[in-house]
Amino acid sequence: MAYAFSLGDVAFLRSREGGEALEACSGLGLTESSRLADVAAARRLVGPEHAAAVLETLLLRRKAEAKVDGGGRWLFTDDALQQASASPVATYRAGRLAGRDVHDVTCSVGADLVALAGTAARCVGSDVDEVRLAMAAHNCAVSGVSPVLVRADALRPVTREAVVVADPARRDAAGRRRWRPEDFVPALDELATAYAGRPLLVKCAPGIDPQAAPWAREVEIVSLDGRVREASLLSEGLATVVRRATVLRSDGSAWSITDAEPDDVAVGEAGQWIVDPDGAVVRAGLVRHYAARHGLWQLDPRIAYLTGDTPPPGVRAFRVLDSGRYTEKALRALLRRHDVGRLEILVRGVDVDPDALRRRLKPRGAGEASVVITRVGRTAVAFLCRAERIPEARDGEQG
Incomplete structure (x- = not known):
């Protein structure tokens, strides 16, 4: 069971004392076999009140380093890290919205928000979870961006004209994946209704059935280093084609192909x-x-x-x-x-x-x-x- 952070935990972790506690415990093994010894050491070094939050943060930061640029200084919850876009993917998506006003209505701890804030004309991030919002404030600060942060339900608009970006939760309370779009939180059709008439981009799992989002005018599938990562559903006002595939690599190279290109090819025996x-x-x-x-x-x-x-x-x-x-x-x-x-x-x-x-x-x-x-x-x-x-x-x- 993942640790449930409180606002008090986040306040401590962002403080000077919290930084010292994290540094004091940074050399611990944090493996399954060292768990009991790590807990004992953390309780001795930082006290029982903050030991669990410190250990969970250090563990999540280690996991994040291969996924999120600067993740070794960020704050996460376990669920938020699992759903966070890898930084090259988030950066690419932000590039598609560069120069526009953008509102990330499910900003969580800020993995997409940080990238969006780096390219948008103006950027707002909101989330109903106050703990994740506090973590997003920290993560934006250490990443050198400063979007407006607001606590708000994704289905109750607090902006009027900005492009809306959403990443619905796709796991239930027990950590099991939700596969049906109507079970996402918020559900796809509810998002489309709440932001009808506004440019909307929704990040989904790559196996999404486009028929589940009849409002979407473009579906983009993105891979990173040969692994398919996610799909983006884009509404009218953002879509430029019907289907797009984008291939990213960690070295910064990228290319895309769309259904606007020719598809007239032969069928024949194997070549070389x-x-x-x-x-x-x-x-x-x-x-x-x-x-x-x-x-x-x-x-x-x-x-x-x-x-x-x-x-x-x-x-x-x-x-x-x-x-x-x-x-x-x-x-x-x-x-x-x-x-x-x-x-x-x-x-x-x-x-x-x-x-x-x-x-x-x-x-x-x-x-x-x-x-x-x-x-x-x-x-x-x-x-x-x-x-x-x-x-x-x-x-x-x-x-």
Whole structure:
């Protein structure tokens, strides 16, 4: 059970004494095995009244360092950190709203608010939870931004013309995920009603069904370092296309593709390479558009794997070495023929568990390879490949 912070805890953690307490306990292990020793040490160093808040803050800061820029100085609750956008994602989204007046109506501890405040003409953050709002005040201060902060229910507008940004809670009191948009807090349809006629951007899980938000004119799927992170639903006044996929990397590079681009591609036999598009492209339904951009074609019209003779820049692609109809017996022979011992297995459109298959195959060769198993028409096919990282695009090229 996560620690429940109080306003008194936040006031202490923001004080000089709190800073000294955090520093005094910063060297503790904070692992499952060291828990009892950590608690005893914290109670001795900072006293029993504040020990739990200090330990929880230090633990959450360690978790946050890989997700939130400057997270090692922030204040969090466990739920708030879990739902917080990674900083590159928050920064990208804020860039789409740069120069506008923006109101984050579910600002929580400020992960999105800090980014928005850095690009908006004017910025307001509000939340019904006074503890999270107090944490947001601290996090904004240490991040060098100063949006207006207001305690308010997201469904009771306190601004009139600003772009509205919302990130509804998607976990219940027990920490279980809520999957139905009507169970979000606040619910999607309630947000749309409360801000009817205003530009609205709602952050959701990437598996959201766009039909659940008929008011949304654009759905954007965002990935970071190859992992699909979230979806944004954009209303009229913000939308510029119907579907968009945006691919971000921690090194600062980014590219997008939309349904406004051509999608006329062929279906044919495998070329020299197989390409597995980024998950954001697949989730956004833009596989054909991506293929058309890069001169690729489809192996099968219903499968996301693409093929071609020149892979896109900056991706991990699979050079085809051999192929054949997939059966375990045939694949085992293929691996022996190519002396493969270390094996990566990728699957689409075929009911195969890669880990279970690898255990059954027991490859024993000296080399390594990737096997792409997919359906082509009604036939399951295995492609033996060598995975290669394609160099990044030169200036002027798109990734």
